[in-house]
Amino acid sequence: MLKRLLLYLNSKVAQTLPPDIVQKSMAANWKNQWSEWRPDQMYPDTHAQREAFLAKRFEPTLSRESCIVELGCANARYLLKIAPGIKKAYAFDISPTFLQTARDCARERGVTNVTFIERDLQQWINKPDGLPDIEKRLSGAINDDDWEITHVFVGALLMYFAKDEDALKMFAVCNRLLPKTGHLLLRETLVKDGLSRKIHSAAEGYMAIYRTYEEYRAMIEQAGFKIECDDAIGHEKDTCHHSFLCSKITDTAGH
Numbered sequence: 001m002l003k004r005l006l007l008y009l010n011s012k013v014a015q016t017l018p019p020d021i022v023q024k025s026m027a028a029n030w031k032n033q034w035s036e037w038r039p040d041q042m043y044p045d046t047h048a049q050r051e052a053f054l055a056k057r058f059e060p061t062l063s064r065e066s067c068i069v070e071l072g073c074a075n076a077r078y079l080l081k082i083a084p085g086i087k088k089a090y091a092f093d094i095s096p097t098f099l100q101t102a103r104d105c106a107r108e109r110g111v112t113n114v115t116f117i118e119r120d121l122q123q124w125i126n127k128p129d130g131l132p133d134i135e136k137r138l139s140g141a142i143n144d145d146d147w148e149i150t151h152v153f154v155g156a157l158l159m160y161f162a163k164d165e166d167a168l169k170m171f172a173v174c175n176r177l178l179p180k181t182g183h184l185l186l187r188e189t190l191v192k193d194g195l196s197r198k199i200h201s202a203a204e205g206y207m208a209i210y211r212t213y214e215e216y217r218a219m220i221e222q223a224g225f226k227i228e229c230d231d232a233i234g235h236e237k238d239t240c241h242h243s244f245l246c247s248k249i250t251d252t253a254g255h
């Protein structure tokens with residue numbers, strides 16, 4: 001009872017915190033707190049359904065020539081699974097621990113075409129020159145000839161961007177990264193239809209912002225993408241895991 005009351009009070013405080021504080025807390029948690037990311041163990045059913053969406057909708061868009069950028073990759077479990085069938089991937093995350101796990105796992109499996117890069121992506125998009133083409137020079141890890149991105153995968157990252165303007169900037173970066181035939185795969189936790197967005201705040205400091213479907217759809221379209229298909233999987237009482245496969249909007253001349 002006391003725990004529930006504390007959680008309730010905690011979530012009420014979170015709703016009123018300034019976005020900068022919320023953002024700091026979100027980033028610090030991911031950077032320092034967790035060493036393992038295992039959605040297959042945390043919520044096996046919804047995880048399996050999300051993977052089914054990827055297999056049915058996303059994977060058919062891939063080929064041996066595909067080059068994927070994953071933003072917020074954690075242990076990169078999914079990326080490492082599909083990496084043998086594509087040309088190259090660049091995987092970014094804020095957490096050195098996750099990235100180390102991902103590198104170890106890549107080595108064990110003999111996957112050599114994924115480059116892992118540690119970045120706070122919220123800061124990255126806010127640097128005046130923090131654009132992808134600058135990033136490749138900064139990191140020094142990326143060969144110019146290989147920088148032909150065909151797919152961007154953003155999986156449960158924007159729910160840790162407290163400010164909508166940052167989420168929108170991230171979509172704009174995705175648009176700049178992709179050619180006109182490119183695909184964006186977005187997967188976030190949303191509030192269910194009819195509910196208002198909320199900041200989730202757990203006692204151990206975990207925070208996330210659950211936006212509405214309409215809010216994501218508006219940002220996606222504002223950034224120049226259209227939703228090819230999407231899928232919602234009920235997660236908890238008032239949230240769902242939503243996957244969107246998007247392509248770029250091109251004008252009639254094909255630009």
Ligand SMILES: C[S@@+](CC[C@H](N)C(=O)[O-])C[C@H]1O[C@@H](n2cnc3c(N)ncnc32)[C@H](O)[C@@H]1O
Nearest residue numbers: 030072073074093094095120121122155156160
């Ligand atoms: C919920 S996990 C999702 C992992 C994976 N993409 C997936 O879909 O299963 C969120 C990931 O985003 C990363 N992340 C959170 N905030 C970040 C930031 N500001 N910059 C870079 N990565 C961030 C976390 O470290 C974590 O790996």
